[in-house]
Amino acid sequence: MQTVVLAAGEGTRMRPLTDRRPKPTLPVADRTLVEHVVDGAVDAGANRVVVVVGYAADAVRDALGDRDVAFAVQERQRGTADAVRAARDELDDAPFAVLNGDVLYDRDSLSRLYDAGPAVGAYRVDDPENYGVLELEDDRVRGVIEKPANPTSNLVNAGAYVFPAVARDWLDVAESDRGEYELTDVLTRACETGEVRAVPVDRWLDVGRPWELLAANEWKLGDLERRIAGDVHPDADLRGAVVVEDGATVDAGVVIEGPALVRSGASVGPNAYVRGATLIGAGAKVGHAVEIKNSVLMAGATVGHLSYVGDSVLGRDVNFGAGTTVANLRHDDGDVIVRVKGDPTSTGRRKFGVVCGDDAKTGIDTALNAGVVLGTEARTTPGETVTRDRGRSP
Ligand code: TTP
Numbered sequence: 001m002q003t004v005v006l007a008a009g010e011g012t013r014m015r016p017l018t019d020r021r022p023k024p025t026l027p028v029a030d031r032t033l034v035e036h037v038v039d040g041a042v043d044a045g046a047n048r049v050v051v052v053v054g055y056a057a058d059a060v061r062d063a064l065g066d067r068d069v070a071f072a073v074q075e076r077q078r079g080t081a082d083a084v085r086a087a088r089d090e091l092d093d094a095p096f097a098v099l100n101g102d103v104l105y106d107r108d109s110l111s112r113l114y115d116a117g118p119a120v121g122a123y124r125v126d127d128p129e130n131y132g133v134l135e136l137e138d139d140r141v142r143g144v145i146e147k148p149a150n151p152t153s154n155l156v157n158a159g160a161y162v163f164p165a166v167a168r169d170w171l172d173v174a175e176s177d178r179g180e181y182e183l184t185d186v187l188t189r190a191c192e193t194g195e196v197r198a199v200p201v202d203r204w205l206d207v208g209r210p211w212e213l214l215a216a217n218e219w220k221l222g223d224l225e226r227r228i229a230g231d232v233h234p235d236a237d238l239r240g241a242v243v244v245e246d247g248a249t250v251d252a253g254v255v256i257e258g259p260a261l262v263r264s265g266a267s268v269g270p271n272a273y274v275r276g277a278t279l280i281g282a283g284a285k286v287g288h289a290v291e292i293k294n295s296v297l298m299a300g301a302t303v304g305h306l307s308y309v310g311d312s313v314l315g316r317d318v319n320f321g322a323g324t325t326v327a328n329l330r331h332d333d334g335d336v337i338v339r340v341k342g343d344p345t346s347t348g349r350r351k352f353g354v355v356c357g358d359d360a361k362t363g364i365d366t367a368l369n370a371g372v373v374l375g376t377e378a379r380t381t382p383g384e385t386v387t388r389d390r391g392r393s394p
Contacts, residue, residue: 001114001162002094003046004087007034007101008054008074013208013340016357017315019376022056024101025063026213027281027298029220029261030243032063033207034101036220039067041099044110050090051101052083060101079180085171096168098161098183104216105160106203113160113199118190120144121158122198131156132184134198141196144184158201163190209340210313210355210373211347217296218277221259230262236269248280263299281316293328295353312353314360321364321382328353328370336371339389347371357392 011023018026024034031039038049049067053060054074061071072087084098097114099105105121113119120141122134128151135142136153144157163186173185190196207216226241230248240258244250248262251269256262260274265283268274272286276294280286284297287304295309300317303309307320310328314320328351330336336352337344354368357376362368367385374380375391 001045001097002048002050002091003041003097003099004072004084004091005034005037005041005049005051005069005099005101006080006083007037007060008052008057008077008083008086009102010055010077011102011208014210014213015341016373016375017210017213017313017355020316020358021059023207025056025059026207027279027296028104028207028213028216029224029279030263033213033216034060034063035067036104036216037099037101038064038069040105040107040110041097043107045114046097048092050087052087054083054086079176080183081171081173081186082181084183084186085181088168088171091168093168094165096163096165098163100159100206102207103159104203104205104207104219105158105201109199109201109203110160113162113201116162116197116199118164118193118195119162119197119199120187121160121201121204122155123158123201123204124154125156126154128154128156133157136198139197140194141187141191141198143188143191146184155198155200157184157187158204159206160201161187163187164193164195209345209347210338211349211352213313214294214296214311214352217279218294221261221277221279224259224261226258230264233269294351298358310353311349311351312355314356315358315376317359318356319359319361321362321366323365324362324368325366326353326368326370330370338371339373 007024011018025032049069074083074086132144133151227243229246230244232250233252235252236250236254242258243261245264247264249267253271254269257275260278262280263282266280268286273291279296281299283300285302290307293310295312297314298316301314303320305322308325335346354372356374360374360378362380363382365383366380369387373389377392378390
């Protein structure tokens with residue numbers, strides 16, 4: 001099945017992590033987000049993949065450098081139907097699948113979708129009023145209603161489609177109320193044929209906001225099998241599904257509880273504790289008496305001495321001064337709130353720490369409150385307690 005992967009977006013809700021790179025190139029376990037999508041499509045039965053690029057196109061091309069994919073360019077991000085239209089000339093006269101470049105699915109569900117003929121992935125949620133709800137008659141989809149006040153089902157559009165060949169001629173849709181050309185309008189037209197099936201999706205993750213990047217890493221780190229190729233001191237204790245890549249070092253007194261991935265060029269220890277779905281990126285450093293729990297440290301990030309980092313995402317080359325500690329739990333036990341594009345937004349997580357853009361640096365003994373976002377190149381002073389987001393330092 002020929003498959004179009006949409007990867008032209010910028011990822012503004014993922015800022016500051018996308019200040020310097022597009023969302024599809026963010027790290028998820030052992031590869032980038034868009035590599036997972038492309039590999040998942042191929043595993044499910046895609047025999048040709050066309051990736052639509054636009055914002056920071058070269059970064060997406062580089063991320064997919066060794067994959068056998070074609071590229072199409074969407075000059076301006078004017079909507080998902082417009083993005084597929086950009087790929088139209090790359091498509092043969094045959095059915096085609098469309099996947100978002102920032103959504104993860106389980107393999108079996110995607111295979112079922114590919115085998116189902118005209119189809120849309122259907123994911124069961126508790127709050128359908130926040131999604132595009134599928135109107136169903138048996139397993140046939142009659143239409144999609146965006147964010148209805150009174151949903152008729154709790155199966156929502158998971159953003160994975162198989163369209164009939166003729167849908168290539170349906171991509172010139174009218175502009176929607178929010179000023180975009182929407183693929184759901186193409187789906188609506190396909191539904192009018194009465195042939196579109198709803199295919200249940202067992203596992204689905206839309207990676208739009210920083211805590212969803214953490215969830216994506218939890219998922220994909222959990223799929224890794226233990227492999228120790230790096231330089232591990234005999235007095236280190238690696239428990240469970242731990243991967244230490246060739247060129248990484250783990251020093252004496254370190255305990256790592258899997259799933260965890262220590263990428264090439266990274267160093268851990270001596271005397272550090274790493275646990276619970278943690279990615280230590282290429283060249284990152286975790287030093288003496290540091291505990292890292294359920295976190296993503298991107299390439300070159302350093303947490304050198306006497307620190308705690310929990311449920312957090314640290315961008316490239318972030319540097320935490322000695323004694324920096326992260327709070328990841330509220331005293332009232334409520335879900336941690338993070339500002340997304342200025343709006344306080346629930347992470348839906350009782351435990352969430354902080355998000356740091358590339359090159360952020362903390363002074364020694366900085367305390368970072370749960371949900372704080374430090375911008376790219378932000379700074380804190382020694383001994384500071386940070387309870388509000390902080391942008392780039394002047
Ligand atoms: P969105 O999540 O709506 O956009 P985005 O990824 O840029 O993120 P944000 O809202 O945080 O800025 O897009 C859904 C998918 O479709 C995503 O994979 C990007 C892709 N897309 C395009 O390729 N072209 C487009 O014009 C649009 C709107 C989205």
